[in-house]
Amino acid sequence: LITLRNISKIYPIGSQQIVAVDALNLTINRREFAVLAGPSGSGKTTVLNIVGALDSATEGTVTVAGENYQQMTAKERADFRLQRIGFIFQSYNLIPVLTAAENAEFILMLQGIPAQLRRRQIEKLFTELGIGGLEDRRPNDLSGGQQQRVAIARAIAPQPAVILADEPTANLDSRTAEDLLELMRGLNRDKGMTFLFSSHDPLVIAHAARVIRLRDGRLEEDSSTPDS
Amino acid sequence: LITLRNISKIYPIGSQQIVAVDALNLTINRREFAVLAGPSGSGKTTVLNIVGALDSATEGTVTVAGENYQQMTAKERADFRLQRIGFIFQSYNLIPVLTAAENAEFILMLQGIPAQLRRRQIEKLFTELGIGGLEDRRPNDLSGGQQQRVAIARAIAPQPAVILADEPTANLDSRTAEDLLELMRGLNRDKGMTFLFSSHDPLVIAHAARVIRLRDGRLEEDSSTPDS
Numbered sequence A, B: 001l002i003t004l005r006n007i008s009k010i011y012p013i014g015s016q017q018i019v020a021v022d023a024l025n026l027t028i029n030r031r032e033f034a035v036l037a038g039p040s041g042s043g044k045t046t047v048l049n050i051v052g053a054l055d056s057a058t059e060g061t062v063t064v065a066g067e068n069y070q071q072m073t074a075k076e077r078a079d080f081r082l083q084r085i086g087f088i089f090q091s092y093n094l095i096p097v098l099t100a101a102e103n104a105e106f107i108l109m110l111q112g113i114p115a116q117l118r119r120r121q122i123e124k125l126f127t128e129l130g131i132g133g134l135e136d137r138r139p140n141d142l143s144g145g146q147q148q149r150v151a152i153a154r155a156i157a158p159q160p161a162v163i164l165a166d167e168p169t170a171n172l173d174s175r176t177a178e179d180l181l182e183l184m185r186g187l188n189r190d191k192g193m194t195f196l197f198s199s200h201d202p203l204v205i206a207h208a209a210r211v212i213r214l215r216d217g218r219l220e221e222d223s224s225t226p227d228s
C-alpha cells in the first residue's frame, strides 16, 4: 500500500545540511497496524509527513495505493490526501473559531454528507473517544487530552483507507489511551483500515503488530510479532 | 510555600456550569517534588494555572510564599509570576519568530543578565537537555520533543523558586524523559527548587516523592513515599 524507496529529507540551515531522514526503505501493507518508534528527533514526524504528502522528500520515491507522489500535481496530492488519508497531527491543528464537532466533521461536510447524519456520526465517535458532550465547546475550552481526541475524531470520521497518527496518546492517561487503541484495533480489524503511528508510548508499541525503529533518521530495526 | 484553600473553578458554558475544580485543599511545601496525576479532564492544568496565577479561582484562596493572590493587583501578580515561578505549558507557547535560544533566555534578558553570559547559560542548559546545537533554530524547524525541551529550558534558566510543569514529558522518549527527571531532581536537591508537575507519565509519577491524584476536579488521594 505504502512504499518508500531510498527516501531522504535534508534541510539546509545556514551553512549546514540537517539530515532528518537518511536513505529510508519501507513498505507498509494493507491492513497493517504499525508504529514508528525512536528517540525525540529521530525522524518519525518527518517520515509520516512524507507518507501523508504533507511534505516532499529531498530524494527517493513515495508510492501510496499505486500512486507515485512525484508524478502528481500539487492539487492531485492535496485531493488524494484529503480523501484517502486521515492525519492526526502531533500538535492537533484544531481551528479555534470552530466548535469541536465542526472541527471533527469538516471532511464529512466536504463529502456532502447531510448535517443531521454528520452530527449523529460525530456524537457516536465522540462518545467512543470519551469526549461525548463536548461537541459544542471551542478547542480553547478543552483540556489537552480532550483536544487530542477531537483531532483523532477528525481523522477517523471519514473512515479513510490509511490513518497516520503522530503521537496520538501523548496527552492521554493510560486508561483513555487503552480505550483509544482498542477503538483503532477494532477499525483495523472490522473496516480494514491501515494504521501507521509514530509514538514513544510503550502502550502503543505493545499494541502494534509491527515496530519500525528509527535512530538519527535511519532504519534501526523492523520487526513484526509472530502472530500478526 | 503554596496553599490552596477550598479552591473551585467553574466555567459557565451556555446554560451549564462546568466544574473544572471542586473544593480543593492542598498544601505544597518548600523543596517538594510532587505530581498531580489523574485522567484527562480531571483538572490538572486548571490547578497548575491557578497556582501559577495564570488563572483566577472562582472560589477559595491561593497563597504562595506568603502572598495571597486575591490581595494583589493584576500587575503585582504578573510580576510575581515572572520572577518567582517557572511555567512549562502543556502546549509550549514558544514564539515562532524568535530562535530557540531567544525564547529560552527571555527572562534572563528581562533580569538584565548580559548577552554573552546569557548565551553561555542557555548553551549549557540546552546541552543538559539534549538539544545542544539547536540554539539558533526557529521553533517550527524543531521536532515536537525538541520544542518541548526549549519550553523547559525557558522555565528553568532563571532558577525560580517554584517550577510548575504541565506534562513536561508528553513528547519525549523514555531515555530523554529519564535524563530530564534526573536534571530536575538535581535542581531540587542542590538548589532547593520546588517542583509541581502534572503528568500521565508513569516515569514522572515514579520519580515523584508525592503523588496527588485528581478525579473530576476533586482530590482523590494524596500520598508521599516514606523516604521522601
Ligand SMILES: Nc1ncnc2c1ncn2[C@@H]1O[C@H](COP(=O)(O)OP(=O)(O)OP(=O)(O)O)[C@@H](O)[C@H]1O
Pocket (backbone or CB within 6 Å): A011, A013, A018, A019, A020, A038, A039, A040, A041, A042, A043, A044, A045, A046, A047, A090, B140, B141, B142, B143, B144, B145, B146, B171, B173
Ligand atoms: N524544518 C526543519 N528544519 C530543520 N530541521 C528540521 C526541520 N524539521 C525537523 N527538523 C529536524 O529533523 C529531525 C527529525 O525531526 P522529526 O520532527 O521528524 O523528529 P521526531 O522523531 O518526530 O521527534 P519527536 O519525537 O521529538 O517528535 C530533528 O533533528 C529536527 O530538529
Ligand SMILES: Nc1ncnc2c1ncn2[C@@H]1O[C@H](COP(=O)(O)OP(=O)(O)OP(=O)(O)O)[C@@H](O)[C@H]1O
Pocket (backbone or CB within 6 Å): A140, A141, A142, A143, A144, A145, A146, A171, A173, B011, B013, B018, B019, B020, B038, B039, B040, B041, B042, B043, B044, B045, B046, B047, B090
Ligand atoms: N475554558 C474552559 N471552559 C470550559 N471548560 C473548561 C475550560 N477549560 C477547561 N475546561 C474543562 O475543565 C476540565 C478540566 O480541564 P483541565 O485542562 O484542567 O484537565 P487536565 O486534567 O489538564 O486534562 P488533560 O490531562 O487532558 O490535559 C475539563 O473537563 C475541561 O473540559
Ligand SMILES: [Mg+2]
Pocket (backbone or CB within 6 Å): A044, A045, A046, A090, A166, B143, B144, B145
Ligand atoms: Mg515528532
Ligand SMILES: [Mg+2]
Pocket (backbone or CB within 6 Å): A143, A144, A145, B044, B045, B046, B090, B166
Ligand atoms: Mg492538561
